[in-house]
Amino acid sequence: xxxxxxxxxxxxxxxxxxxxxxxxxxxxxxxxxxxxxxxxxxxxxxxxxxxxxxxxxxxxxxxxxxxxxxxxxxxxxxxxxxxxxxxxxxxxxxxxxxxxxxxxxxxxxxxxxxxxxxxxxxxxxxxxxxxxxxxxxxxxxxxxxxxxxxxxxxxxxxxxxxxxxxxxxxxxxxxxxxxxxxxxxxxxxxxxxxxxxxxxxxxxxxxxxxxxxxx
Amino acid sequence: xxxxxxxxxxxxxxxxxxxxxxxxxxxxxxxxxxxxxxxxxxxxxxxxxxxxxxxxxxxxxxxxxxxxxxxxxxxxxxxxxxxxxxxxxxxxxxxxxxxxxxxxxxxxxxxxxxxxxxxxxxxxxxxxxxxxxxxxxxxxxxxxxxxxxxxxxxxxxxxxxxxxxxxxxxxxxxxxxxxxxxxxxxxxxxxxxxxxxxxxxxxxxxxxxxxxxxx
Numbered sequence: 223x224x225x226x227x228x229x230x231x232x233x234x235x236x237x238x239x240x241x242x243x244x245x246x247x248x249x250x251x252x253x254x255x256x257x258x259x260x261x262x263x264x265x266x267x268x269x270x271x272x273x274x275x276x277x278x279x280x281x282x283x284x285x286x287x288x289x290x291x292x293x294x295x296x297x298x299x300x301x302x303x304x305x306x307x308x309x310x311x312x313x314x315x316x317x318x319x320x321x322x323x324x325x326x327x328x329x330x331x332x333x334x335x336x337x338x339x340x341x342x343x344x345x346x347x348x349x350x351x352x353x354x355x356x357x358x359x360x361x362x363x364x365x366x367x368x369x370x371x372x373x374x375x376x377x378x379x380x381x382x383x384x385x386x387x388x389x390x391x392x393x394x395x396x397x398x399x400x401x402x403x404x405x406x407x408x409x410x411x412x413x414x415x416x417x418x419x420x421x422x423x424x425x426x427x428x429x430x431x432x433x434x435x436x437x
Numbered sequence: 438x439x440x441x442x443x444x445x446x447x448x449x450x451x452x453x454x455x456x457x458x459x460x461x462x463x464x465x466x467x468x469x470x471x472x473x474x475x476x477x478x479x480x481x482x483x484x485x486x487x488x489x490x491x492x493x494x495x496x497x498x499x500x501x502x503x504x505x506x507x508x509x510x511x512x513x514x515x516x517x518x519x520x521x522x523x524x525x526x527x528x529x530x531x532x533x534x535x536x537x538x539x540x541x542x543x544x545x546x547x548x549x550x551x552x553x554x555x556x557x558x559x560x561x562x563x564x565x566x567x568x569x570x571x572x573x574x575x576x577x578x579x580x581x582x583x584x585x586x587x588x589x590x591x592x593x594x595x596x597x598x599x600x601x602x603x604x605x606x607x608x609x610x611x612x613x614x615x616x617x618x619x620x621x622x623x624x625x626x627x628x629x630x631x632x633x634x635x636x637x638x639x640x641x642x643x644x645x646x647x648x649x650x651x652x
Binding site: 242251272309323327328329332338339381386404411413423424425426427428 | 462469532601
């Protein structure tokens, strides 16, 4: 059996965002290969499948303390586990979705279907027809209960899909309530403190950007 | 009235992606201000609202050949128009959505509600219950008709929300059919030719990345 050598205890906080992103992608690809009965993989195969260089892949895996076996490559199962140890919290992350219109509802269902350590534990909305019911399998609370429920449910990440005119107030409320990560699907720029990690998924801007570059 | 001076005919193809992204954001913000009866704006106000430096904003606007009036700033209406002239095609872009499950359907509705030059003109799916019907207000065709319909409807941009196992085949089909831009909501890495512009919106990877950095 190919041996995976654990070189050092990695300084996990020091990983660059791009490496974390790639590690997450490696794991998803590896999980598919593992489900298809794959056992071992070489860094150059992993690289080819993801259109990266083998050096890049090896560097990322070295960052989490791994080097492969020259003859057989990496054990897929071990890679999945060790990437998981590095990038997952033991108990997973509690995620809430704020704004459960069509888009919020679809994203919730999408994430619930993917097998990850992300637990969508709450939805928030202003609509009385949604509050105190389950939306896409997740209990929906009044948006005014954000401070209370974020603490109670230990929610650290929020997906924001609310109308533009309320984004600012709601993001302030979320940050005051202790939320540490935001995936922002609105087109509104969020002014956030440096200890909050933000990613913008601005669909319209991205499509306009694509449009410009293919003109 | 504040005068907007058009300095030069800009070399539009030379704009950096980040500038295009910001110009698109400026326009959206300006449209909201205009709707609220705003007439003029200074670059430093635009900068403050978007958390940028005034120099950055002025540089972006210079790139499209604009300089403001020192006393009154920029005319909001003129800014909106000239950004539009720069980043929009005259007739707008024809966009298709490929895969109209819950997420595809919600994204379609979301884009149709936003007022942009993006025309969602077709949806594609494999589901016989969707084919030849309207989904979220858009006619849905069999995925096998992609080559035919992409040409007939002059579709240049595609939003990809299909299951992982078919992404590769479908993206090959799209590229062969002449699609030039892809917004990829799947977690599968696309290997695309250099004349196709790709943006990845990989929700799960992004949430895992956020999770890692707030750990």
